[in-house]
Amino acid sequence: MSTTAIRIEDVNKIYKSSGGREVQALTHINLDVQKSEFISIIGPSGCGKSTLLRILANLDTPSSGSIQWETSADHIGFVFQDATLLPWKTVYQNVMFPLEVKKMATKENIANLDKLLELAGLKGFEKAYPRELSGGMRQRVSIVRALSYNPDVLLMDEPFGALDALTRDKMGIELLRIWNETKKTILFVTHSISEAAFLSDRVIVMSPRPGKIDEIIDIDLPRPREVDVKETAEFGSYVKKLREVLG
Numbered sequence: 001m002s003t004t005a006i007r008i009e010d011v012n013k014i015y016k017s018s019g020g021r022e023v024q025a026l027t028h029i030n031l032d033v034q035k036s037e038f039i040s041i042i043g044p045s046g047c048g049k050s051t052l053l054r055i056l057a058n059l060d061t062p063s064s065g066s067i068q069w070e071t072s073a074d075h076i077g078f079v080f081q082d083a084t085l086l087p088w089k090t091v092y093q094n095v096m097f098p099l100e101v102k103k104m105a106t107k108e109n110i111a112n113l114d115k116l117l118e119l120a121g122l123k124g125f126e127k128a129y130p131r132e133l134s135g136g137m138r139q140r141v142s143i144v145r146a147l148s149y150n151p152d153v154l155l156m157d158e159p160f161g162a163l164d165a166l167t168r169d170k171m172g173i174e175l176l177r178i179w180n181e182t183k184k185t186i187l188f189v190t191h192s193i194s195e196a197a198f199l200s201d202r203v204i205v206m207s208p209r210p211g212k213i214d215e216i217i218d219i220d221l222p223r224p225r226e227v228d229v230k231e232t233a234e235f236g237s238y239v240k241k242l243r244e245v246l247g
Contacts, residue, residue: 011065048211077146
């Protein structure tokens with residue numbers, strides 16, 4: 001039986017521009033996210049996708065409405081579009097950094113880092129610096145860093161947006177492999193319709209600003225998924241439906 005990990009109830013977000021004008025970024029967002037669910041959020045630029053993720057990450061506050069968590073703020077991981085690694089630290093030092101800051105460098109968490117590095121294909125690169133890594137590898141380090149303190153929920157804001165198409169496809173496969181092993185609850189913002197369909201259990205389609213949920217599409221494709229699922233008629237139907245909803 002599913003367990004609700006996050007309940008978002010009637011969340012609105014209004015910003016004030018420099019001229020004092022009010023700009024509504026989000027309006028009446030209602031969503032229940034189930035534990036271990038992979039949800040993607042798509043929509044046109046400026047529709048509030050990143051704003052919603054920032055509110056969930058406690059980096060911003062809603063103007064009204066509420067968010068109920070099954071977990072605490074210490075158990076939320078965030079992966080940005082840019083890997084934002086510390087250039088003077090090695091791979092291992094970068095993934096250790098959250099544990100040190102949060103004072104969570106327990107034997108269990110440190111031992112788990114080795115497993116995560118191996119799972120992400122980073123074994124042997126522990127002493128490498130970010131400048132020595134490809135863009136895809138830097139993002140893998142960023143994902144391991146977000147998972148280092150064993151969060152229950154992983155928020156990902158267009159983490160593959162700056163990668164080339166081939167690397168992006170490979171990173172999607174890597175992310176699904178990590179998700180399949182860890183069973184984290186993931187909310188994933190993307191501009192790619194096919195990426196959303198490939199990764200997700202459900203896809204949230206948002207309207208132009210003020211952002212609201214236009215439709216929620218269940219993706220009923222078998223798991224585990226490999227890249228060849230993209231060649232099936234079923235996958236093509238989901239991509240077509242998402243395009244139609246986006247208009």
